[in-house]
Amino acid sequence: MTILETENLTKKYGNLVAVDDVELSVSAGEIRSIIGPNGAGKSTLFDLITGMQPPTDGRIRFDGTDITGMASHKIAQRGMSRSFQITDVFGGLTALENIQVAAQVDDSRRSSMLRDADGLSEVHGKAMDVLADIGLDDRAHQRASDFAYGDRRKLEIGLAVANDPKLLLLDEPTAGMGSEDTNSTMQMVQRLAADRDFTVLLIEHDLEIVMNVSDRITVLQDGGVIAEGPPEAIQDDETVQEAYLGGVFS
Ligand SMILES: Nc1ncnc2c1ncn2[C@@H]1O[C@H](COP(=O)(O)OP(=O)(O)OP(=O)(O)O)[C@@H](O)[C@H]1O
Ligand SMILES: [Mg+2]
Incomplete structure:
Protein backbone atom coordinates (compact mmCIF):
# COMPACT_ATOMS: atom_id res chain seq x y z
CA MET A 1 0.00 0.00 0.00
CA THR A 2 1.22 3.49 -0.86
CA ILE A 3 1.01 5.86 2.09
CA LEU A 4 2.45 8.96 0.40
CA GLU A 5 2.53 10.00 -3.21
CA THR A 6 3.53 13.25 -4.88
CA GLU A 7 2.89 14.18 -8.46
CA ASN A 8 4.78 16.94 -10.32
CA LEU A 9 5.41 18.53 -6.95
CA THR A 10 7.05 21.92 -7.47
CA LYS A 11 7.96 24.90 -5.29
CA LYS A 12 9.36 28.10 -6.74
CA TYR A 13 10.74 31.04 -4.78
CA GLY A 14 10.91 33.72 -7.44
CA ASN A 15 13.25 32.35 -10.08
CA LEU A 16 14.59 29.64 -7.81
CA VAL A 17 13.02 26.21 -8.23
CA ALA A 18 13.50 24.76 -4.74
CA VAL A 19 11.49 21.60 -5.48
CA ASP A 20 11.32 20.63 -9.13
CA ASP A 21 8.67 18.26 -10.43
CA VAL A 22 9.14 15.62 -7.72
CA GLU A 23 7.34 12.28 -8.07
CA LEU A 24 7.55 10.38 -4.84
CA SER A 25 5.89 7.09 -3.94
CA VAL A 26 6.41 5.79 -0.42
CA SER A 27 5.06 2.42 0.71
CA ALA A 28 3.49 1.99 4.14
CA GLY A 29 6.06 0.69 6.61
CA GLU A 30 9.09 1.94 4.68
CA ILE A 31 11.96 3.91 6.09
CA ARG A 32 12.69 6.26 3.20
CA SER A 33 15.64 8.60 3.32
CA ILE A 34 15.87 11.81 1.36
CA ILE A 35 19.46 12.80 0.72
CA GLY A 36 21.20 15.43 -1.36
CA PRO A 37 23.67 18.31 -1.13
CA ASN A 38 22.94 21.48 0.86
CA GLY A 39 20.18 23.48 -0.77
CA ALA A 40 18.91 20.47 -2.74
CA GLY A 41 15.36 21.13 -1.55
CA LYS A 42 14.99 18.43 1.11
CA SER A 43 13.51 20.61 3.86
CA THR A 44 11.32 22.45 1.37
CA LEU A 45 9.96 19.09 0.22
CA PHE A 46 9.04 18.37 3.86
CA ASP A 47 7.40 21.81 4.13
CA LEU A 48 5.22 20.97 1.13
CA ILE A 49 4.30 17.47 2.31
CA THR A 50 3.37 18.70 5.80
CA GLY A 51 1.38 21.65 4.47
CA MET A 52 3.70 24.25 6.01
CA GLN A 53 4.15 25.74 2.53
CA PRO A 54 1.77 25.60 -0.41
CA PRO A 55 3.26 24.05 -3.56
CA THR A 56 3.52 26.15 -6.70
CA ASP A 57 2.37 23.15 -8.70
CA GLY A 58 1.59 19.47 -8.30
CA ARG A 59 -0.37 17.23 -5.95
CA ILE A 60 0.18 15.30 -2.73
CA ARG A 61 -1.76 12.21 -1.68
CA PHE A 62 -1.50 10.90 1.86
CA ASP A 63 -3.18 7.72 3.09
CA GLY A 64 -5.67 7.72 0.25
CA THR A 65 -6.61 11.40 0.41
CA ASP A 66 -5.52 14.35 -1.71
CA ILE A 67 -4.07 16.73 0.89
CA THR A 68 -2.78 19.37 -1.53
CA GLY A 69 -3.48 22.81 -0.07
CA MET A 70 -4.82 21.38 3.20
CA ALA A 71 -3.85 23.27 6.38
CA SER A 72 -0.93 21.69 8.23
CA HIS A 73 -2.93 20.99 11.41
CA LYS A 74 -5.57 19.16 9.34
CA ILE A 75 -2.84 17.05 7.76
CA ALA A 76 -1.44 16.37 11.24
CA GLN A 77 -4.87 15.20 12.39
CA ARG A 78 -4.84 12.69 9.55
CA GLY A 79 -1.77 11.07 11.03
CA MET A 80 1.25 12.91 9.68
CA SER A 81 3.79 14.04 12.23
CA ARG A 82 6.97 16.04 12.02
CA SER A 83 9.46 16.29 14.84
CA PHE A 84 9.48 19.75 16.30
CA GLN A 85 11.80 21.71 18.52
CA PRO A 165 1.23 8.95 13.46
CA LYS A 166 1.00 6.91 10.27
CA LEU A 167 3.89 8.87 8.79
CA LEU A 168 6.73 10.52 10.67
CA LEU A 169 9.00 13.08 9.02
CA LEU A 170 12.40 13.65 10.58
CA ASP A 171 14.67 16.44 9.35
CA GLU A 172 18.21 15.67 10.50
CA PRO A 173 17.21 14.16 13.86
CA THR A 174 20.82 13.50 14.83
CA ALA A 175 22.27 16.88 13.86
CA GLY A 176 24.78 18.02 16.48
CA MET A 177 24.91 14.63 18.22
CA GLY A 178 27.98 12.57 18.95
CA SER A 179 28.26 9.12 17.40
CA GLU A 180 26.90 7.30 20.47
CA ASP A 181 23.72 9.41 20.65
CA THR A 182 23.40 9.26 16.87
CA ASN A 183 23.44 5.46 16.83
CA SER A 184 21.07 5.05 19.76
CA THR A 185 18.67 7.63 18.31
CA MET A 186 18.53 5.90 14.94
CA GLN A 187 18.05 2.50 16.55
CA MET A 188 15.24 4.05 18.56
CA VAL A 189 13.60 5.41 15.40
CA GLN A 190 13.78 1.99 13.73
CA ARG A 191 12.33 0.27 16.79
CA LEU A 192 9.53 2.85 17.18
CA ALA A 193 8.60 2.57 13.51
CA ALA A 194 8.39 -1.22 13.72
CA ASP A 195 6.60 -1.40 17.09
CA ARG A 196 4.18 1.46 16.43
CA ASP A 197 3.75 0.59 12.80
CA PHE A 198 4.46 3.91 11.09
CA THR A 199 6.32 4.98 7.96
CA VAL A 200 9.38 7.23 8.18
CA LEU A 201 10.66 9.93 5.87
CA LEU A 202 14.17 10.80 6.98
CA ILE A 203 16.46 13.64 5.95
CA GLU A 204 19.95 12.77 7.11
CA HIS A 205 23.41 13.97 6.12
CA ASP A 206 25.32 11.04 7.64
CA LEU A 207 25.43 8.60 4.74
CA GLU A 208 26.58 5.70 6.86
CA ILE A 209 23.38 6.02 8.88
CA VAL A 210 21.33 6.41 5.74
CA MET A 211 22.80 3.26 4.23
CA ASN A 212 22.11 1.36 7.45
CA VAL A 213 18.52 2.31 8.21
CA SER A 214 16.85 2.98 4.86
CA ASP A 215 14.66 0.62 2.88
CA ARG A 216 14.88 3.02 -0.05
CA ILE A 217 16.70 6.28 -0.72
CA THR A 218 15.65 9.23 -2.85
CA VAL A 219 18.41 11.56 -3.97
CA LEU A 220 17.63 15.21 -4.63
CA GLN A 221 19.78 17.72 -6.43
CA ASP A 222 18.73 21.24 -7.39
CA GLY A 223 15.18 20.37 -6.36
CA GLY A 224 14.84 17.34 -8.64
CA VAL A 225 15.11 13.60 -8.03
CA ILE A 226 18.33 12.32 -9.63
CA ALA A 227 18.18 8.76 -8.28
CA GLU A 228 16.04 6.44 -6.23
CA GLY A 229 16.45 2.90 -5.01
CA PRO A 230 17.63 0.59 -2.26
CA PRO A 231 20.87 1.55 -0.45
CA GLU A 232 23.13 -0.76 -2.50
CA ALA A 233 21.90 0.67 -5.79
CA ILE A 234 22.29 4.26 -4.59
CA GLN A 235 25.78 3.57 -3.33
CA ASP A 236 26.80 2.35 -6.79
CA ASP A 237 24.98 5.06 -8.75
CA GLU A 238 27.40 7.22 -10.74
CA THR A 239 25.08 10.20 -10.96
CA VAL A 240 24.80 10.22 -7.18
CA GLN A 241 28.56 10.00 -6.74
CA GLU A 242 29.01 12.93 -9.10
CA ALA A 243 26.39 14.95 -7.20
CA TYR A 244 28.45 14.47 -4.08
CA LEU A 245 31.65 15.35 -6.00
CA GLY A 246 32.82 11.77 -5.58
CA GLY A 247 34.41 10.20 -2.60
CA VAL A 248 31.63 10.26 -0.03
CA PHE A 249 30.58 6.70 -0.62
CA SER A 250 34.07 5.28 -0.96
N1 LIG B 1 11.42 30.58 2.28
C1 LIG B 1 12.32 30.59 1.29
N2 LIG B 1 12.46 31.65 0.47
C2 LIG B 1 13.37 31.65 -0.52
N3 LIG B 1 14.19 30.63 -0.80
C3 LIG B 1 14.10 29.54 -0.03
C4 LIG B 1 13.18 29.46 1.06
N4 LIG B 1 13.32 28.24 1.65
C5 LIG B 1 14.30 27.61 0.97
N5 LIG B 1 14.76 28.38 -0.03
C6 LIG B 1 15.82 28.00 -1.00
O1 LIG B 1 15.40 26.78 -1.59
C7 LIG B 1 16.53 25.93 -1.82
C8 LIG B 1 16.28 24.62 -1.12
O2 LIG B 1 16.40 24.84 0.28
P1 LIG B 1 16.17 23.70 1.36
O3 LIG B 1 16.28 24.33 2.69
O4 LIG B 1 14.93 22.97 1.04
O5 LIG B 1 17.42 22.75 1.09
P2 LIG B 1 17.94 21.50 1.91
O6 LIG B 1 18.14 20.40 0.94
O7 LIG B 1 17.07 21.25 3.08
O8 LIG B 1 19.38 22.02 2.40
P3 LIG B 1 20.21 21.69 3.74
O9 LIG B 1 20.87 20.36 3.51
O10 LIG B 1 21.22 22.80 3.80
O11 LIG B 1 19.26 21.68 4.90
C9 LIG B 1 17.74 26.69 -1.32
O12 LIG B 1 18.34 27.32 -2.42
C10 LIG B 1 17.16 27.70 -0.36
O13 LIG B 1 17.97 28.85 -0.29
MG1 LIG C 1 17.32 21.27 5.13
Whole structure:
Protein backbone atom coordinates (compact mmCIF):
# COMPACT_ATOMS: atom_id res chain seq x y z
CA MET A 1 0.00 0.00 0.00
CA THR A 2 1.22 3.49 -0.86
CA ILE A 3 1.01 5.86 2.09
CA LEU A 4 2.45 8.96 0.40
CA GLU A 5 2.53 10.00 -3.21
CA THR A 6 3.53 13.25 -4.88
CA GLU A 7 2.89 14.18 -8.46
CA ASN A 8 4.78 16.94 -10.32
CA LEU A 9 5.41 18.53 -6.95
CA THR A 10 7.05 21.92 -7.47
CA LYS A 11 7.96 24.90 -5.29
CA LYS A 12 9.36 28.10 -6.74
CA TYR A 13 10.74 31.04 -4.78
CA GLY A 14 10.91 33.72 -7.44
CA ASN A 15 13.25 32.35 -10.08
CA LEU A 16 14.59 29.64 -7.81
CA VAL A 17 13.02 26.21 -8.23
CA ALA A 18 13.50 24.76 -4.74
CA VAL A 19 11.49 21.60 -5.48
CA ASP A 20 11.32 20.63 -9.13
CA ASP A 21 8.67 18.26 -10.43
CA VAL A 22 9.14 15.62 -7.72
CA GLU A 23 7.34 12.28 -8.07
CA LEU A 24 7.55 10.38 -4.84
CA SER A 25 5.89 7.09 -3.94
CA VAL A 26 6.41 5.79 -0.42
CA SER A 27 5.06 2.42 0.71
CA ALA A 28 3.49 1.99 4.14
CA GLY A 29 6.06 0.69 6.61
CA GLU A 30 9.09 1.94 4.68
CA ILE A 31 11.96 3.91 6.09
CA ARG A 32 12.69 6.26 3.20
CA SER A 33 15.64 8.60 3.32
CA ILE A 34 15.87 11.81 1.36
CA ILE A 35 19.46 12.80 0.72
CA GLY A 36 21.20 15.43 -1.36
CA PRO A 37 23.67 18.31 -1.13
CA ASN A 38 22.94 21.48 0.86
CA GLY A 39 20.18 23.48 -0.77
CA ALA A 40 18.91 20.47 -2.74
CA GLY A 41 15.36 21.13 -1.55
CA LYS A 42 14.99 18.43 1.11
CA SER A 43 13.51 20.61 3.86
CA THR A 44 11.32 22.45 1.37
CA LEU A 45 9.96 19.09 0.22
CA PHE A 46 9.04 18.37 3.86
CA ASP A 47 7.40 21.81 4.13
CA LEU A 48 5.22 20.97 1.13
CA ILE A 49 4.30 17.47 2.31
CA THR A 50 3.37 18.70 5.80
CA GLY A 51 1.38 21.65 4.47
CA MET A 52 3.70 24.25 6.01
CA GLN A 53 4.15 25.74 2.53
CA PRO A 54 1.77 25.60 -0.41
CA PRO A 55 3.26 24.05 -3.56
CA THR A 56 3.52 26.15 -6.70
CA ASP A 57 2.37 23.15 -8.70
CA GLY A 58 1.59 19.47 -8.30
CA ARG A 59 -0.37 17.23 -5.95
CA ILE A 60 0.18 15.30 -2.73
CA ARG A 61 -1.76 12.21 -1.68
CA PHE A 62 -1.50 10.90 1.86
CA ASP A 63 -3.18 7.72 3.09
CA GLY A 64 -5.67 7.72 0.25
CA THR A 65 -6.61 11.40 0.41
CA ASP A 66 -5.52 14.35 -1.71
CA ILE A 67 -4.07 16.73 0.89
CA THR A 68 -2.78 19.37 -1.53
CA GLY A 69 -3.48 22.81 -0.07
CA MET A 70 -4.82 21.38 3.20
CA ALA A 71 -3.85 23.27 6.38
CA SER A 72 -0.93 21.69 8.23
CA HIS A 73 -2.93 20.99 11.41
CA LYS A 74 -5.57 19.16 9.34
CA ILE A 75 -2.84 17.05 7.76
CA ALA A 76 -1.44 16.37 11.24
CA GLN A 77 -4.87 15.20 12.39
CA ARG A 78 -4.84 12.69 9.55
CA GLY A 79 -1.77 11.07 11.03
CA MET A 80 1.25 12.91 9.68
CA SER A 81 3.79 14.04 12.23
CA ARG A 82 6.97 16.04 12.02
CA SER A 83 9.46 16.29 14.84
CA PHE A 84 9.48 19.75 16.30
CA GLN A 85 11.80 21.71 18.52
CA ILE A 86 10.67 21.73 22.12
CA THR A 87 13.55 23.74 23.41
CA ASP A 88 11.75 27.05 23.51
CA VAL A 89 8.14 26.10 24.03
CA PHE A 90 8.09 23.24 26.49
CA GLY A 91 11.41 23.60 28.32
CA GLY A 92 9.66 24.44 31.59
CA LEU A 93 7.47 21.33 31.49
CA THR A 94 8.55 17.88 32.59
CA ALA A 95 9.20 15.13 30.05
CA LEU A 96 5.86 13.54 30.96
CA GLU A 97 3.93 16.82 30.68
CA ASN A 98 5.50 17.43 27.27
CA ILE A 99 4.38 14.06 25.95
CA GLN A 100 0.90 14.48 27.45
CA VAL A 101 0.49 17.82 25.68
CA ALA A 102 1.64 16.30 22.40
CA ALA A 103 -0.70 13.34 22.81
CA GLN A 104 -3.67 15.70 22.88
CA VAL A 105 -2.59 18.27 20.31
CA ASP A 106 -5.04 18.69 17.47
CA ASP A 107 -7.08 15.75 18.58
CA SER A 108 -10.54 16.80 19.62
CA ARG A 109 -11.50 13.30 20.69
CA ARG A 110 -8.67 13.09 23.17
CA SER A 111 -8.98 16.62 24.48
CA SER A 112 -12.64 15.98 25.31
CA MET A 113 -11.55 12.76 27.02
CA LEU A 114 -9.33 14.87 29.21
CA ARG A 115 -12.39 16.24 30.97
CA ASP A 116 -12.91 13.05 32.94
CA ALA A 117 -10.66 10.97 35.10
CA ASP A 118 -10.62 7.96 32.76
CA GLY A 119 -9.55 10.13 29.87
CA LEU A 120 -6.81 11.71 31.95
CA SER A 121 -5.43 8.38 33.04
CA GLU A 122 -5.52 7.10 29.46
CA VAL A 123 -3.45 10.08 28.29
CA HIS A 124 -1.09 9.54 31.21
CA GLY A 125 -0.73 5.86 30.31
CA LYS A 126 -0.05 6.60 26.66
CA ALA A 127 2.52 9.24 27.58
CA MET A 128 4.30 6.84 29.95
CA ASP A 129 4.37 4.23 27.17
CA VAL A 130 6.03 6.73 24.85
CA LEU A 131 8.56 7.70 27.52
CA ALA A 132 9.40 4.02 28.07
CA ASP A 133 9.79 3.53 24.31
CA ILE A 134 12.28 6.41 24.09
CA GLY A 135 14.09 5.30 27.25
CA LEU A 136 13.24 8.35 29.35
CA ASP A 137 10.57 6.90 31.64
CA ASP A 138 12.88 7.00 34.64
CA ARG A 139 13.11 10.76 34.18
CA ALA A 140 9.42 11.43 33.50
CA HIS A 141 9.23 14.16 36.11
CA GLN A 142 12.40 15.97 35.17
CA ARG A 143 12.11 19.27 33.35
CA ALA A 144 12.86 19.04 29.63
CA SER A 145 15.20 22.03 29.87
CA ASP A 146 17.42 20.03 32.26
CA PHE A 147 17.93 17.21 29.72
CA ALA A 148 21.19 16.81 27.84
CA TYR A 149 21.03 17.72 24.15
CA GLY A 150 20.76 14.15 22.87
CA ASP A 151 17.95 13.31 25.29
CA ARG A 152 16.09 16.50 24.36
CA ARG A 153 16.20 15.45 20.72
CA LYS A 154 14.88 12.01 21.69
CA LEU A 155 12.07 13.72 23.58
CA GLU A 156 11.25 15.68 20.42
CA ILE A 157 10.85 12.39 18.59
CA GLY A 158 8.70 11.18 21.47
CA LEU A 159 6.45 14.22 21.02
CA ALA A 160 6.14 13.45 17.34
CA VAL A 161 5.06 9.85 17.93
CA ALA A 162 2.76 10.56 20.89
CA ASN A 163 -0.23 11.11 18.65
CA ASP A 164 0.10 7.72 16.89
CA PRO A 165 1.23 8.95 13.46
CA LYS A 166 1.00 6.91 10.27
CA LEU A 167 3.89 8.87 8.79
CA LEU A 168 6.73 10.52 10.67
CA LEU A 169 9.00 13.08 9.02
CA LEU A 170 12.40 13.65 10.58
CA ASP A 171 14.67 16.44 9.35
CA GLU A 172 18.21 15.67 10.50
CA PRO A 173 17.21 14.16 13.86
CA THR A 174 20.82 13.50 14.83
CA ALA A 175 22.27 16.88 13.86
CA GLY A 176 24.78 18.02 16.48
CA MET A 177 24.91 14.63 18.22
CA GLY A 178 27.98 12.57 18.95
CA SER A 179 28.26 9.12 17.40
CA GLU A 180 26.90 7.30 20.47
CA ASP A 181 23.72 9.41 20.65
CA THR A 182 23.40 9.26 16.87
CA ASN A 183 23.44 5.46 16.83
CA SER A 184 21.07 5.05 19.76
CA THR A 185 18.67 7.63 18.31
CA MET A 186 18.53 5.90 14.94
CA GLN A 187 18.05 2.50 16.55
CA MET A 188 15.24 4.05 18.56
CA VAL A 189 13.60 5.41 15.40
CA GLN A 190 13.78 1.99 13.73
CA ARG A 191 12.33 0.27 16.79
CA LEU A 192 9.53 2.85 17.18
CA ALA A 193 8.60 2.57 13.51
CA ALA A 194 8.39 -1.22 13.72
CA ASP A 195 6.60 -1.40 17.09
CA ARG A 196 4.18 1.46 16.43
CA ASP A 197 3.75 0.59 12.80
CA PHE A 198 4.46 3.91 11.09
CA THR A 199 6.32 4.98 7.96
CA VAL A 200 9.38 7.23 8.18
CA LEU A 201 10.66 9.93 5.87
CA LEU A 202 14.17 10.80 6.98
CA ILE A 203 16.46 13.64 5.95
CA GLU A 204 19.95 12.77 7.11
CA HIS A 205 23.41 13.97 6.12
CA ASP A 206 25.32 11.04 7.64
CA LEU A 207 25.43 8.60 4.74
CA GLU A 208 26.58 5.70 6.86
CA ILE A 209 23.38 6.02 8.88
CA VAL A 210 21.33 6.41 5.74
CA MET A 211 22.80 3.26 4.23
CA ASN A 212 22.11 1.36 7.45
CA VAL A 213 18.52 2.31 8.21
CA SER A 214 16.85 2.98 4.86
CA ASP A 215 14.66 0.62 2.88
CA ARG A 216 14.88 3.02 -0.05
CA ILE A 217 16.70 6.28 -0.72
CA THR A 218 15.65 9.23 -2.85
CA VAL A 219 18.41 11.56 -3.97
CA LEU A 220 17.63 15.21 -4.63
CA GLN A 221 19.78 17.72 -6.43
CA ASP A 222 18.73 21.24 -7.39
CA GLY A 223 15.18 20.37 -6.36
CA GLY A 224 14.84 17.34 -8.64
CA VAL A 225 15.11 13.60 -8.03
CA ILE A 226 18.33 12.32 -9.63
CA ALA A 227 18.18 8.76 -8.28
CA GLU A 228 16.04 6.44 -6.23
CA GLY A 229 16.45 2.90 -5.01
CA PRO A 230 17.63 0.59 -2.26
CA PRO A 231 20.87 1.55 -0.45
CA GLU A 232 23.13 -0.76 -2.50
CA ALA A 233 21.90 0.67 -5.79
CA ILE A 234 22.29 4.26 -4.59
CA GLN A 235 25.78 3.57 -3.33
CA ASP A 236 26.80 2.35 -6.79
CA ASP A 237 24.98 5.06 -8.75
CA GLU A 238 27.40 7.22 -10.74
CA THR A 239 25.08 10.20 -10.96
CA VAL A 240 24.80 10.22 -7.18
CA GLN A 241 28.56 10.00 -6.74
CA GLU A 242 29.01 12.93 -9.10
CA ALA A 243 26.39 14.95 -7.20
CA TYR A 244 28.45 14.47 -4.08
CA LEU A 245 31.65 15.35 -6.00
CA GLY A 246 32.82 11.77 -5.58
CA GLY A 247 34.41 10.20 -2.60
CA VAL A 248 31.63 10.26 -0.03
CA PHE A 249 30.58 6.70 -0.62
CA SER A 250 34.07 5.28 -0.96
N1 LIG B 1 11.42 30.58 2.28
C1 LIG B 1 12.32 30.59 1.29
N2 LIG B 1 12.46 31.65 0.47
C2 LIG B 1 13.37 31.65 -0.52
N3 LIG B 1 14.19 30.63 -0.80
C3 LIG B 1 14.10 29.54 -0.03
C4 LIG B 1 13.18 29.46 1.06
N4 LIG B 1 13.32 28.24 1.65
C5 LIG B 1 14.30 27.61 0.97
N5 LIG B 1 14.76 28.38 -0.03
C6 LIG B 1 15.82 28.00 -1.00
O1 LIG B 1 15.40 26.78 -1.59
C7 LIG B 1 16.53 25.93 -1.82
C8 LIG B 1 16.28 24.62 -1.12
O2 LIG B 1 16.40 24.84 0.28
P1 LIG B 1 16.17 23.70 1.36
O3 LIG B 1 16.28 24.33 2.69
O4 LIG B 1 14.93 22.97 1.04
O5 LIG B 1 17.42 22.75 1.09
P2 LIG B 1 17.94 21.50 1.91
O6 LIG B 1 18.14 20.40 0.94
O7 LIG B 1 17.07 21.25 3.08
O8 LIG B 1 19.38 22.02 2.40
P3 LIG B 1 20.21 21.69 3.74
O9 LIG B 1 20.87 20.36 3.51
O10 LIG B 1 21.22 22.80 3.80
O11 LIG B 1 19.26 21.68 4.90
C9 LIG B 1 17.74 26.69 -1.32
O12 LIG B 1 18.34 27.32 -2.42
C10 LIG B 1 17.16 27.70 -0.36
O13 LIG B 1 17.97 28.85 -0.29
MG1 LIG C 1 17.32 21.27 5.13
